[in-house]
Amino acid sequence: MGKALIIGAGGVASVVVHKCCQNSDVFEEICIASRTIEKCEALKNKLDGDRTKIQTAQLNADNTDEVIDIIKKFEPDVVINVALPYQDLTIMDACLATGVHYVDTANYEPPDTPKFEYKWQWAYKEKFEEAGITALLGSGFDPGVTGVFTAYAQKHHFDEIHTIDIVDANAGDHGYPFATNFNPEINIREITANGRYFENGKWIETEPLAEKRVYNLPEIGPKDIYLLYHEELESLSINIKGVKKIRFWMTFSEKYLTHLHVLENVGMTSIEPIEFEGKEIIPLQFLKAVLPDPASLGPRTKGKTNIGCIIRGIKDGKPKTYYVYNVCDHEECYREVGSQAISYTTGVPAMIGAMLIMKGIWKKPGVYNVEEFDPDPFMDALNKYGLPWQENFTPTLID
Template structure:
C-alpha cells in the first residue's frame, strides 16, 4: 500500500512502529528517523523479519533542510511526526516543501514559552490546500481518539451536543515516589499551568488544580481528578456545532501532587534559564534528566487507564447522555509491545491516523483535526488494533458530583 517516514524513537514512536509492522498491508515500508540513530536501529532490530521493510536514518527534526533531504531520499506517502511538539512547524515546513502528507499527536508549543495552541498549525491551512496534501493534527488519544469519539457521538446519537467532559484516568502504579508517564518536560508544563475551560463562547481560566472532583471509573475505581487545559478543547469548541461547554479532567495521586508542589516551590519546574558554573541551564530540562525515563516504566507499571468522553445534549427534542471510553491494561500493553499504557494509547491512534490518510479514507488537502473526518472507519480500527471502546447510555455526570474543597496548593 505505501511507505511512512516516522520521526521520533521514544515511547510513543515505539508503539506506533510496532503497530505499523502489525498492519503490514498498509505499511509496506517504514523509515525510522531520529537525532539518535542507535535508538532507531534498536527498534529495527526488534521488529525486522516481518512483511514490513524497515530502514533507519539520522535527522535533526529542528533542521528543515535536513528534513527535506531525508524526505526526498525516502519518498514517503506520509511523515508521522512522533518527535517533540517543539518540532511540529519545522516538520510541517519540510512536508510543504516536498508535498508530503503529515500527521502528529500533539500541537505545537514554543520551547521558551509554556503555551500550546493550534493557531501556529492552523495558519498552514491554505498552504497545505494549495500543495494538495493533508496535515492531520493530534492523532493520539487526547487529543485524537477523544475528538473521534465526539464526532462519532454527534453523528450517531445526537442532533446537538451541548456539554462534553473529557475524563483521563491513569490508575497505574509504577512504584516510584515521582515519575511522569510521558515526556516529563511536556507533562510538568501542562500540569503546572493555569486550567481553562470553554463555556458560552468564552474561555474561563482557573488556578492550577483549582477544580477537583472524585469520579468512580470502571475497572479502576474512585480517583481524584482535576480540571486542566488540554489542546483538544480548542479544536472541539470550534468543530462541534452548538456546544455550550467543554472541560478536561485528569487524575493525579497525592504523591505526584506533593512532589510537584515541592519541585515548584524550589524552582525546579521553571523554564527560565539560570546560570550554573558558567553555563546556562533550564531547571525543568535538568529535572527531566534526573527523573526516570517514561520508556523505562513499562515493566514496573501495573493497573489500568480509563479515558473517554461524557456527552450531554439533545436527540429528537429529548435530553440525552452518552459516555464512550477505553480501558487499557498497563501489563497487557507491556506484554504486547514492551511499553506502558500511556504510550500505547497514543501510539495506536497515531498508526491508525496515518493509515486513514494513506488509504484515502481521510484524505483532503488542508490542515485538519481528527473530528473533521468521518469517525466510523477510525472507530472500527480502534477495536481491531487494541483500543476497544465501551458505551454507557446512563453515565454519572460530573455536574452531579459534590465539589471537593480539599485542593492542593499548586499555585505559582
C-alpha cells in the first residue's frame, strides 16, 4: 500500500519496525533513520527477508533540512516520529515542506524547561489543513490508547462523562536497583515535575508525588499509584465535552522512589547546565548516560503492565462506572519483538495510527489528538496487533 519513514532506532522504534513488517500489506517499504546508523542497520539485519523492504539512513532530526532531504529521497506516505520529543517541531516542519503525513507518540518538549504542553504543535493546525496533510499527535499508549479508550467509552457507554482516572501500572521487574523503562531524561522530568489535574474547568497543582492511592488491579494485584501530570489530560479536558475531573496515576515502588529522591537531592536530576572539567554538562543528561539503556531491559524484565481508564458518568439517567484496560506481559513482548512491554505498548499504537492514516480511515487535514477520531477502527486494531483490551472490571481502591 505504501511507505513509512521511521525516525528513531531505540526501544519503541524497534517495536514499530517489527509491527510494520508484520503488516506488510500496508507497509510495503520502510526506512529507519537515526543519528546512530549502526542501530538502524542492526534493526534491518534482524528483519531483512520479511516482505516489507527495509532501508536505513543516518539522520540528525534536529536539522529540518536533513529531514526534508531524506523525505524527498525516500518519498514516504507517512513519517512516524519515535525520536526525542525535542525534535517534534523540526520533523513537523519537514512534513509541511514535503506534504507528508506525520505521527508521533509524545508532545513537543522545549529542551530547557519541562512543559508537557501541546500548544506548540496545536499552533500548526492551520498549516497542516492548508497543506492537506494529517498530523496525529500522541499515538502511543498514554498518550494514545488511553485517549482512544475514552473516546470509545464516550461513543458507546455514556451520555455524560464526569470523571476520568488514567491508571498506568507496571509490575515488571528488571533486577536493576534503579533504571527507567523508557528514555530516562523524559521519564525523570515527568516524575520530578509538579503534579496537576483538571477539575471543574480549572487546573489544580500538587507537589511532586504528593497524592498516593493503592489500587488492586487485574492480573497484577495491589499497587501504589501516584498522581502525576501527563500531557493527554490537556487534550482530553478540551475534547471530552462536559468532563468535570481528569487525573493521571502511575505506579512506583518504594525502592525506585528512594533512589530518585537521593539523585534529586544531590542534583543529578537537574536540567540546569554546570561546568565540569572545563566543559558544560547537564546533570540529567549525564545521569541518562550512566543508567541502563531502556532498550537493553527486554531480556531481563519479568511481570506485567496494566494500563487503562476508570471512567464515571451517566448512561440512560443512571450513574455508571466503566473500566477499560490492557494487560501486557513483558516476557511475551520480548519473545515476539525483542522489547519489554513499555516499548511494546507505545510502539504498537504508533504503527496503528500510521496504518489508519495510510488506509484513509483517520486521514483528515490538520493537527489532531487521537480522541478526535472514530475510536472503533483503532480498538479493533489493538486486538489484532497485540494489545487486546478488556472492560467492565472495576478495580478495588484499597486506600
